[in-house]
Amino acid sequence: MPVLPAWVRSAAFWALVYSYCFLCACTALIKLFCSILSRPRETFCRVHREVTPSCLHDPALGTHCYVRLKDSGLRFHYVAAGERGKPLMLLLHGFPEFWYSWRYQLHEFKREYRVVALDLRGFGETDAPSSKDSYKLDCIIVDVKDILDSLGYTKCVLVGHDWGGMIAWLVAICYPEMVTRLIIMSFPHPTVFTEYILQQPSQLLKSGYYFFFQMPWFPELVYTINDYKVLKDLFTSQNTGIGKHGCRLTEEELEAYIYVFSQPGALYGPLNHYRNIFSCLPLKIHQVTMPTLLLWGEEDAFVEVEMADLTREYVQNYFQLSILSKASHWIQQDQPELVNNLIWTFLKEDRFCTKD
Structure with missing residues (x-):
């Protein structure tokens, strides 16, 4: 079967992107x-939130x-726990999250690590540039490198969840000397993601956002x-929410998320991360060379579990x-x-070796 010219494949790819973008926009417009x-009155009702939820200033977290x-x-902006000078564990959150999504890990790993939960560019209290191009993945990757330099470290245990997982994969690929061990949650290797999403309509639908x-x-x-109902549903609904079989968000914890993303302009930066994703994929360099732990939820509503095992091919360790x-x-x-137990086991594993 003849291979289509690159410009034809590129045109087909972008036709898919913008066609599906239009379809998703139409669906959202109908719902609106x-x-x-x-519910005309409730639709545009928003609670004005001025007081920071107290859980965001819990000194036990860092x-x-x-x-x-x-x-x-x-x-x-970042929250740090554990003594300075200990090995660095850098935590990168996803969307719609911020540093607080790592509260359990900040408390747990500070015994042996300097644990830093970062607000990514445009999120939370970190500066949010006004230009969309300022959120290209190249810029975000360099942010992580510069954060390490600013903290006085040359290496770290790098942990990423969701969109932060995407960034962590790319940092590990571009700056392998900086990452001693890589821990990813709920996101496959970027090459697996881009290939799988184009082949599996079910994942294409799940990634409609x-x-x-x-x-x-x-x-x-x-x-x-409806006062950020979409955000509330992401964390609490039966299909996508936290805690169907585990911990649940308290009312104050949920309010912390709403508080952060309801601030003026707080959604612009986070969404601009996604507006640049198609400019850097697919990757030119694929292989990850450090020991890697991939954690995945069996009932993940956004990424299909089949991608998890496919990721194995791109880890040369x-x-x-x-x-x-x-x-x-x-x-x-x-x-x-x-x-946390799985992470501890992985970090204390002493039989890491390079694959043949």
Whole structure:
């Protein structure tokens, strides 16, 4: 079978992207009109939140710190636990999350690590540049490198969940000398993701929000409807929520998420991460060379479990895959004790070796 020219394949890819983007936007628009017709007053109702939930200032979780990077000039916010000088464990959150999604890990690993939970560029209290191009993955990867330099480290245990998992994979590929061990939750190797999503319609549907987020301003509006109902449902609904069989968010914890993302302009930066994803995929370099742990929830509503084992092909070192029974997408919050135990076991493993 003849191989299509590169420009034809590229044109077909972008036709798919924008066609599906249009379809997702139409679906969201229909839902918005239905909400306006059935609940006009509630649709655009938003609670004005000024008081920071007290759980975000729990001293047991660590110390709130800020660092301004020399090259970008951006100020980053992070929460750090554990003594300075201990090995660094750097935690990268997903969407719609921020540093607080690592609260269980901050408390657990501070015994042996300097644990740093970062607010990524555009999230939480970290600066949010106004240009969409400022959120290209190249920029985000360099952020992680510069954060290590600013913290006085050259290496770390790198942990990423969801979108933070995507970033962690890319950091491990681009700067392998910086990552001693890689721990990923709920996201496959980027090459597996891009190939699988184009071959499996079911995963394409589950990843519809990637395409929807390509639209300007409209996704931000949708998230604010009915006082951020979309955000609340992501964490609490029967299909996608935290704690069907594990820990549940308390009312205060849920309010912490709503508080952070309801601040003026707080959704613009996070969604711009997704608006740049198609500019860097597929990858030119694929292989990961450090020991890698991949954790996956059996009941993840956003990424199909079949991608987890396919990831093994791209790790040229010890690779451990653990699929957690009955766990959701929000795995480190849903099953924190089990996740922490699996991480400890992986970190203390002494038989790492390079594959033949």
